[in-house]
Amino acid sequence: MSEPDITVAIEGLRKRFDAPDGKPFDAIDDISLTVRAGELTAFVGPDGAGKTTLMRMMAGLLRPDEGSLNVLGIDVRADPQSVQNRISYMPQRFGLYEDLSVQENLDLYADLHGVPQEVRRERFGRMLEMTDMARFTDRPAGKLSGGMKQKLGLACTLVRSPDLLLLDEPSVGVDPLSRRDLWKIIDQLIADEQLSVIVSTAYMDEAERCGQIFVFHHGRILADGPPDALRKRAEGLGYVADALPDRPARVLQARLIDAPDRIIDAVPKGGDVHFIRRPQCDEAALADLLSDTRVQPRDAELEDAFMLLLREHENEPAQAADDANTNKEDGDRYGTAETASPSAGERDGPVIVVRDLVRKFGDFTAVASTSFDVQRGEIFGLLGPNGAGKTTTFRMLCGLLPATSGHLEVAGVDLRTARAKARARIGYVSQKFALYGNLSVRENLEFFAGAYGLRGERKRERVKAVIAQFDLDASAQSGILPVGYKQRLAMAAGLLHEPDILFLDEPTSGIDPLARRAFWRTITSLAQGGVTIIITTHFMEEAEYCDRIAIQDAGELLALGTPAEVREQAGDDASDMNEAFIAIVEQNRARQTNEKVAA
Structure with a gap:
């Protein structure tokens, strides 16, 4: 491959950091790779795999310890400024200035990059049109x-036309519609400007778009190649199993996850369960595990290959067996996976009652006359585009925000008159890590146990129990934990006082598929034990774990029902929840547009 055809060339690259215990570790461990010019390249891997560290080195923000790193034909170690003059880099948390307007943010970034005034009008117009x-x-x-913030961040990143664009998980925390719009912009830039783009992502459907994929784990490259080549690694290992009658798909999924000697991965999808068997698992062993349901082979998917690679390099099945034992202990504590959540007829009645709920901010109605119930032990999903009103609804349910009007009852308590009493019965895990980063895991848990009113032996027992339940290092500094472990710690803190209801606000945002599976196995166990779960999420696959879901947009409740009922409402083209979500929101927006035109 000739030099102009190569955007990035890496040989024997290494980056070392000091761990909290003082021992050095290699975040990037002797990797070599070549990225072709003029195409889209993906970096995928679990939390802590080294993707962000590598991007920061490519952007000239971190200095490599060993090896060679050439970007656009420039030695980054020798001349990082020349590289920075020709690339654009959008980190996970892009720094918008929230007090400035959209235009003022664009102007500021154009000033920082020295974009000439005569270039700005055309460039700004193009970015504003595309976004x-x-x-x-x-x-x-x-x-x-x-x-919209993510789209503005991308526009600010592209106020000049770069030779290489680096995007570090650009779609984290955005809904399927916004994610689709974001990728339309990226695809258009590649087509119109022959732009070279490297993206790190936790979404395998985004990696599918790329010409080349690099799979990272513990600072090393496990595999690379085009999507079709990687997918073939899982050929013949993929199956789909019918969900059990009168049971959520997550019940069968949990059974499969708990058999790591035979199963690599399982996930609810379209009302059924998609899973991957281990190569050494024969048909008899599979039939024994799934004797009560129909199983059919299916084509391999990219996520199958990704999970296969990760499991192969996690000392599996030994590590998976440890995880399964932890899951079993969770099941023993909260109820087994095969014990279905109580049906509507068996439940004692709703633990959350919402009637004609309204929240206004001045003249703006964020939530308009919303009504629903949630039963004990139910997993209830609140879905919607960014800005749809679901976070406002969520905060009212938690007692963090008063309603303007309507009736809201949680755990038998009217939130309009006794919010403090209701909060004692609920646990809350926020979207952003909200614990104290400078404290250890144990210190955080002890602090929050005290805040929940736990004292003495009871406090010590609960802190010890959640540390074991979530496999946490009690002495680790909380602020420097990998994202997946921060999420575990936040969950542990929210469950210290053994609440009746657990509120989870986008708890898996930015977390890789491996960590999401472990998270949902814990949630399944909690629900089986009678804990009611209310969750918001932008991962539509996670809606399949829910007993029922509600979809909101512009403050209105558009859909309410089981995942199957919502897919049916969306129409024949909605084979999965992602398609159903997009269809329902777009149908409602088209209806509103037609009504405005008619008026």
Whole structure:
């Protein structure tokens, strides 16, 4: 391959950091790779795999310890500024200035990059058109939805035309519609400007778009190649199993996850369960595990290959067996996976009652006349595009925000008159890590146990129990934990006082598929033990774990029912929840547009 055809060339690259215990570790461990020019390349891997560290070195923000790193034909170690002059880099948390307007943010980043005035008009116009934000140039960035902030971040990153664009998980925390819009912009840039793009992502459907994929784990490259080549690694190992009658798909999924000697991965999808068997698991062993349901082979998917690679390099099945034992202990504590959540007829009645709930901010109605019930032991999903009103609804349910009008009852307590009493019965895990980063895991848990009113022996027992349940290192500093472990710690803190209801606000945002599986196995166990779960998420596959879901947009409740009922409402084209979500939201927006035109 000739030099102009190569965007990035790496040989024997290493980056070492000091761990909290003082021992050095290699975040990037002797890797070599070549990235081709003019195409889309993906970095995928679990939390702590080294993807962000590598991107920061490529952007000239971190200095390699060993090896060679050439970007656009420039030695980054010798001349990082020349590289930075020709690339654009959008980190996971892009720094918008929330008090400035959309236009003022664009102007500021153009100033920082020295974009000439005569170039700006055309470039700004193009970015605003591509992001569909020309109508919002006067709006403060802090008043934008999460999806719009990501699009503005991308526009600010591209105020100049770079030779290479680095995107570090650009779609984290955005809904399927915004994610689709974001990728339309990226695809258009590649087609129109022959732009080279490297993206790190936790979404395998995004990696599918790429010409080349590199799979990272513990600072090393496990595999690389085009999607089709990687997919073939899982050929003949994929199956689909019918969900058990009168049981959520997650019940069968949990049974499969708990058999790591035979099963690599399992996930609910379209009302059934998609799973991958171990190569050494024969048909008899599979039939014994799934004797009560129909099983059919299916084509391999990219995520199958990804999970296969990760499991092969996690000392599996030994490590998976340890995880399964932990899951079994969770099941013993909260109820086994095969024990279905109580049916509607068996439950004692709703633990959450919402009637005609309204929340206004001045003249703006964030939530409009919403009504639903949630039963004990139910997993209830609140879904919606960024800015749809689901977070406002969620905060009212938690007692963190008063309703403007309507009736809201949680755990038998009217939230309009006794919010403090209701909060004692609930646990809450926020979207952003909200614990104290400078404290150890144990110190955080002891602090929050005290805040929940736990004292003495009871406090010590609960802290010890959640540390074991979530496999946490009690002495680790909380602020430098990998994202997946921060999420575990936040969950542990929310469950210290053994609440009746657990609220989870996008708890898996930015977490890789491996960590999401472990998270949902714990949630399944909690629900089987009678804990009611209310969750918001932008991963539509996670809606399949829910007993029922509600979809909101512009403050309105558009759909309410089981995943199957919602897919049916979306129409024949919705084979999975991602398609159903997009169809329902777009149908409602088209209806609103037609009504405005008619009026």
